[in-house]
Every structure is written in C-alpha cells, then in structure tokens.
Amino acid sequence: xxxxxxxxxxxxxxxxxxxxxxxxxxxxxxxxxxxxxxxxxxxxxxxxxxxxxxxxxxxxxxxxxxxxxxxxxxxxxxxxxxxxxxxxxxxxxxxxxxxxxxxxxxxxxxxxxxxxxxxxxxxxxxxxxxxxxxxxxxx
Numbered sequence: 001x002x003x004x005x006x007x008x009x010x011x012x013x014x015x016x017x018x019x020x021x022x023x024x025x026x027x028x029x030x031x032x033x034x035x036x037x038x039x040x041x042x043x044x045x046x047x048x049x050x051x052x053x054x055x056x057x058x059x060x061x062x063x064x065x066x067x068x069x070x071x072x073x074x075x076x077x078x079x080x081x082x083x084x085x086x087x088x089x090x091x092x093x094x095x096x097x098x099x100x101x102x103x104x105x106x107x108x109x110x111x112x113x114x115x116x117x118x119x120x121x122x123x124x125x126x127x128x129x130x131x132x133x134x135x136x137x138x139x
Contacts, residue, residue, distance in 0.1 A: 037122035039072070039100070040092035041130040043085050047138050062087030070132075071103040073117075097124045102132065 043065060049058030070083040070091055075098060082105070083093045103117040114137065120130045 035096070035124060036094045037097055037124055038092060038094050038127040039083075039102070039120055039122060039130060040127055041090075041132060043068075043070075043089040043091065043104075043132045043134065045089070045134045046136060048136060050138055060089075065089045068104050068106065071105050073101040073103065075099050077101070095122045097122050102130060104132075104134070 045060050045064055046052075047058065048060050048064070052058045065085045066087050068085055070085060070093075072080045072083060072093065072095065074080050080095065080100065081093060083091050085091050099119055099121050101117050101119050104115070107115070115134050118130060118132065120128050122128055
C-alpha cells in the first residue's frame with residue numbers, strides 16, 4: 001500500500017515538474033548509496049601574483065575559493081547542481097551515474113586567464129577524482 005502511494009506521489013511530482021519545465025533531482029535522502037557515485041577533488045587558482053617563487057609563495061586567500069561554486073551540467077548542458085568549494089579548494093558531491101561537465105561560477109575571477117570546463121564520468125558506488133586548475137593568466 002505504501003509503495004503504491006509512493007509511486008503515485010512520485011509520478012505526480014514528475015508530471016508537475018515536466019509541466020513547469022523545472023528540473024527536480026532527488027535529494028540525498030531519496031537516493032541509496034548504491035545508486036549514486038561521488039565527484040570530489042581540489043581546485044587550484046593561480047598564479048595570483050606576478051612574481052612567485054618557492055621561497056616567496058603567493059597562495060590564494062580562502063575567500064577566492066569560497067566565493068565560487070562548481071556548476072555541474074548533465075550531458076544535455078542542463079545545470080544539475082551547484083557545489084561549494086571550501087577555503088582550501090576542496091569539494092565533494094554525490095551524483096547519479098552519468099557524464100557531467102564541471103564549470104564554475106562566477107566565471108569572472110578578476111584575472112585575464114581562461115578555463116576549459118572538464119568532464120567527469122560518474123559510476124555507481126564509485127568516487128571520481130577531478131582536480132581542477134584555473135589558470136589566472138598572470139605571468
């Protein structure tokens with residue numbers, strides 16, 4: 001009885017989502033650990049100083065990471081989720097299996113560099129590590 005109610009409720013939600021052209025993705029509590037995979041890694045942004053050496057590093061401040069989010073896009077180019085980046089440049093999220101493009105926002109980091117969004121393949125029950133280097137163009 002409960003399963004039938006759940007199926008009818010989910011069917012109604014899908015119908016509403018389709019009629020409004022909104023994307024509804026399951027929350028982590030609705031997903032089983034076996035049906036998702038994980039995407040994690042670190043983001044590096046640099047250089048941020050014109051002259052940087054091993055003896056005089058110029059690390060990016062934590063706010064440079066936390067002021068940005070990763071934008072996860074599905075294979076149709078639709079946004080699936082936004083992922084926070086911590087002050088050390090690390091991130092982690094769970095996703096349904098599939099191929100995703102990983103971009104970031106806001107794109108303007110205040111430097112002249114360029115960025116080509118990478119793709120990641122997520123497999124059920126596995127963790128995909130994707131480290132992202134954002135080149136500021138400062139030399």
